[in-house]
Amino acid sequence: MTANKTINNSTNNSENNKRIAKNTAMLYIRMLFTMAVSLYTSRVVLNTLGVSDFGVYNVVGGVVLMFSFLNSAMTSGTQRFLSFELGRQDFEQQRRVFSMSINIHAIIALVVLFLAETIGLWFLNTQLIIPVERVNAANWVYQFSILSFMVTILNVPYNASIIAHEKMNIYAYVSIVEVTLKLLIVFMLQWLGFDKLKLYAALVFGVSLLIPTINIVYCIRKFKECIYYYFWDKSLFKTLMSYAGWNLWGNIASVTMNQGINILLNIFFGPVINAARGVAYSVNAAVNGFVGNFQMAMNPQIVKSYASGDRKYMFQLIFQGSKYSFFLLFTLSLPILIETDTILLWWLKTVPNYTALFCRLVLINTLIDCISGPLMTAAQASGKIKVYQTVVGGLLLFILPLSYLFLKLGFPPQTTLYVSISISIIALFSRLLIINKLINISLIAFLKQVLSPILMVSVVAVVSPLMVKIYINHEIIRFFTVCFISLLSVVLAVYYIGLKNEERLFVNSKLRMIAIKVKK
Structure with a gap:
């Protein structure tokens, strides 16, 4: 019986790995297109609006996003509970979770509207340098940003369902x-x-209404x-909100860190610095999207493997996910x-001051x-x-007063x-210590199999291109x-230093299969 269960788990994990690979490939095709369009549109929007207006748009939109901590807290919770129930294969509970999520997000949308039209409006017109x-x-931008954000909030349960079902x-x-519609906006x-x-x-509001x-x-x-019906379960509401309540603290910290810094820079240096930061985060979003897609394809499997009790496969996903x-x-x-x-x-006709330095530091x-992405998902999966x-x-909240x-x-x-950057390093090791207590993940194994290869690959790969830059x-x-x-130095360093023997053998087998198909 045990042997059959092991075989079944191995088969299922193999199928799950194939699904992750397929979903990742699909998301990368999407990312190549969206990155090209996004970078082009950022350039044209910057040049069309001008540096000052571009900075105003970023900082005003940031005021609305300050309230996103309410929505973000429920977003991760909705995805976690839907994926968890899919892992347990409990259809009725899936329906209940979905309908309660719609109710909760409707309440959140109303709360955000109230806060944005009171505190947020006051802050926009009295505190920001415009x-x-x-x-x-700026007030026009603010009102449309509120409407766009409310639509995004109401779309969360549906988007979470697509991700939970892994329909990438x-x-x-x-x-x-x-992104095609946003490209059309640029021409308009x-x-x-x-x-x-x-x-x-x-x-932009028009697009944000159509996509959901x-x-x-x-x-x-x-x-x-996903067919909504009015349903209210006090116990389920408490479960979802209790989970969201602790998420709320983490999301307040994250939003405060990102948008709070944006507002601080506006107060101390004006909208031109916001434009530089906006460009830097556009570059970062385009590049980071590749990793986000990979982790998005992997995250539901981490939650489902936890729900089904397959800890070995979950640890494998966490280690490989962080390293890759x-x-x-x-x-x-x-x-x-x-x-x-x-x-x-080459990309921008007008490069705001500090943009290059911001880009480098944001990427670092x-x-x-x-590295922490799979660790965060593991914490969410545990529910604790x-x-x-x-x-x-x-730790993240501490960034704002220090800044x-x-x-x-x-x-x-x-x-x-x-x-x-300094706080991010401290937070990474803090996450490791906490995850060790939650799911009993091996700290020594993570250091050896993830952090050590990452450090060695980084040091070795950077030497050659820097020499080219100098000479x-x-x-x-x-x-x-x-x-x-x-590209060459990173690929070689990853292959010979970053991968374990079995991972290299897997890569070799895939390369041989590709070579055979090409010859045919």
């Missing part, structure tokens, strides 16, 4: 439609003569549990880190944070997130990112040589 002649346009092809198709900005900032906010509609229609037609996430992001980031100035000069911070959110959320202190003392704007002066030749050498 050119006097653009205050009216649908997620990819809808994302491609979204140039064709129409209305105030560009107001028009951009209105058109597509998700809702798909879920209702394909997933039986870093390698993937490092492969894409290294040439950007080395050739940031050249890329920005993201490289550190991406009180200590995790308290400690990690407290304020340094800026008040006269330090430059990039100091905020130095603080963030080749011709801009175009240097750029393409750095990109090629970066």
Whole structure:
């Protein structure tokens, strides 16, 4: 009986791995398209709006996102509970969780509307530094941002259902439609003569209304549990809100860190610095999307393997997910880190001050944070997130007062990112210690199998492209040589240093299969 169970688990895990690979491939196709379009649209929007208006759009939108901690707390909870019930194969409970999630998100949307139209509106018009002649346009942006955010909140249970069911092809198709529409917006900005900032906010809202509609229609037609019916279960409400309550603390910290820093930079340095930060995070979003897609494909399996009691497979996913996430992001980031100035000069007609430095520091911070992605999912899967959110959320929340202190003392704007990087390193090791208590993951094994290969690969891979950067002066030749050498050095370092023997054997077998297919 035990032998049969082992065989079945092995077969199921093999199928799950294939599903992860297929979903990841689909998400990468989506990402290649969306990255190209997003980078192009960022450039055109910056040039069309101008540096000041682009900065205003980023900081005003950031005020609305300050309230996203309410929604983010429930988003991860909804995904976790839906994936968990799918792992248990309990259809009735899936229906109950989904309908209660709709109820809760409707309440959250109303709370966000109230807070945004009171505290948020006051903050926008009294505390932010916005050119006097653009205050009216900033209020337009603010109202459309509120509407867009409310639609996003109500879409969460449907989006979570698509991810829980691992229908990444649908997620990819809808994302491609979204970025295509945003590309159309860019052209409309140039064709129409209305105030560009107001028009951009209105058109983005139009897209944010259409995309959730597509998700809702798909879920209702394909997933039986996504047909909403009024249902209120006090016990389930308490379970969901208790889970969300501890998530709330972590999300308050995360949102405060990101949007709070954006507002601090506006108060101390004005909207031009917000424009530089906005460009840096556009680059980061494009690159980090590759890792986000990989982890998105893997996360439901981590939760489902926990729910089914397959701890061995869950640990394998966590270790491989953390290591491969870093390698993937490092492969894409290294040439950007080395050739940031050249890329920005070619990409943007106008490069705001501090943009290159912000880009480098944001990418370094993201490289550190991406290691923690599977660890966060493991904590969510366990459902025991009180200590995790308290400690990690407290660390992240500490970034804002530290940044304020340094800026008040006269330090430059990039100091905020130095603080963030330092806290991210501390948070990574804090997560490891907490996860060890939650699911009994081996700290020594994680250090040996994940952090040690990551450190060695990083040190070895960076040498060759840096030498090219130093000794080749011709801009175009240097750029393409750095990109090629970066890719080659990372791939070789990962293959010979970053992978275990069995992982190398797996790669070799896949390469042989590809070679055979090509020959045929």
